[in-house]
Amino acid sequence: MKKALVTGISGQDGAYLSKLLLEKGYEVCGTSRDAQVSPLRNLDRVGTRKDVRLASVALNDFRSVLQVLFKVEPDEIYNLAGQSSVSLSFEQPVETQDSIYLGTLNLLEAIRFTGKAIKLYNASSSECFGDLGGQAATEETAFRPRSPYAVAKSAAFWQVANYREAYSIFACSGILFNHESPLRPERFVTQKIIRSACRIAQGKQKRLQLGNIEIQRDWGWAPEYVEAMYRMLQQDVPQDFVIATGQTRKLQDFVATAFAAVGLDWREHTTIDQALFRPTEIMIGRGDASKAAEKLGWKPKYKMAEVVQMMVQAAAEADG
Ligand code: NAP
Numbered sequence: 001m002k003k004a005l006v007t008g009i010s011g012q013d014g015a016y017l018s019k020l021l022l023e024k025g026y027e028v029c030g031t032s033r034d035a036q037v038s039p040l041r042n043l044d045r046v047g048t049r050k051d052v053r054l055a056s057v058a059l060n061d062f063r064s065v066l067q068v069l070f071k072v073e074p075d076e077i078y079n080l081a082g083q084s085s086v087s088l089s090f091e092q093p094v095e096t097q098d099s100i101y102l103g104t105l106n107l108l109e110a111i112r113f114t115g116k117a118i119k120l121y122n123a124s125s126s127e128c129f130g131d132l133g134g135q136a137a138t139e140e141t142a143f144r145p146r147s148p149y150a151v152a153k154s155a156a157f158w159q160v161a162n163y164r165e166a167y168s169i170f171a172c173s174g175i176l177f178n179h180e181s182p183l184r185p186e187r188f189v190t191q192k193i194i195r196s197a198c199r200i201a202q203g204k205q206k207r208l209q210l211g212n213i214e215i216q217r218d219w220g221w222a223p224e225y226v227e228a229m230y231r232m233l234q235q236d237v238p239q240d241f242v243i244a245t246g247q248t249r250k251l252q253d254f255v256a257t258a259f260a261a262v263g264l265d266w267r268e269h270t271t272i273d274q275a276l277f278r279p280t281e282i283m284i285g286r287g288d289a290s291k292a293a294e295k296l297g298w299k300p301k302y303k304m305a306e307v308v309q310m311m312v313q314a315a316a317e318a319d320g
Helices: 012-023 041-046 062-072 086-091 093-114 148-167 189-201 222-232 251-261 290-296 304-318
Strands: 003-007 027-032 053-056 076-079 119-125 171-176 208-210 241-243 270-272
Touching: 003 012, 003 062, 012 027, 012 041, 012 222, 027 062, 053 062, 062 093, 076 093, 086 093, 086 148, 093 119, 093 148, 119 148, 119 222, 148 171, 171 222, 189 208, 189 251, 189 304, 208 251, 222 241, 222 290, 241 290, 251 304
Parallel strands: 003 027, 003 076, 027 053, 076 119, 119 171, 171 241, 208 270
Antiparallel strands: none
């Protein structure tokens, strides 16, 4: 039985990945900064809580990282932990850098220290590309990060690439574009839009305040994206992959689709609030996942419209 260690298992991707790996017959151990107090609601929602082992690990603490590697002896590590909000990274740049960059470096160092053939998946991000003016990003596209989050993810990406080359560690980064699900916290604008549309339709909320709705993004379905992570570690050679649906839409379209799904016209219920604009923004995010299609056989089934429908349905069910 293969053993997987999933850092940040309490998050959206961690929960879906735990389900996928258990279905594939893995023994799964997941980390949280404090597994004793973390509510781990996402594991309850996907039904994996009782089947995963849990460990408290602070990725920015090398001893803590090394200890869990000795204890679990994983074949594969999926590094999903870290401060994951672009907006929050402008408020907490040091915490963001620490949890993402130092966390990844500690994992790489710990793998090197054990001398074992442990494979590492690193959660990189399309935010690393910055604004490409509409050009589709591939694995060859240069990084021009535009937020503390993206700077940290870019540094972690290059650290992974360096350890792969320097020490022949099987380590790769998935450069994932946005992926959503009912497990997304409301801190993210997508879930804020979905939940607000549902509450407004039920008369429980008056209006929705939004920032820049002209931005364009590629939104996929999170359960499909964790399948790509798994496939990256099953390759003969470690490589980085862009993961995207290939369809870019305006945030305004996302809003319109969500409100239409609950029978409302978004223009009558939303207000633009300049305070919600970011100091620096990526106007267009576009990805080309041809390499993943060719080498991983990965092709997404769901695009923005279906993702919104599934999120609205889940939110409506949760609200009763
Ligand atoms: P998520 O729901 O925010 O989960 C990340 C987990 O990391 C949290 O559950 C939390 O676990 C831990 N964490 C949060 N803040 C931390 C901090 N300051 N220090 C250390 N750990 C912290 O994120 P996700 O959406 O599942 O994404 C998984 C990974 O993929 C993240 O690294 C994210 O940046 C990256 N990514 C996500 C997307 C996307 O669209 N979802 C796109 C590209 C890349 P505990 O509280 O239990 O410790």
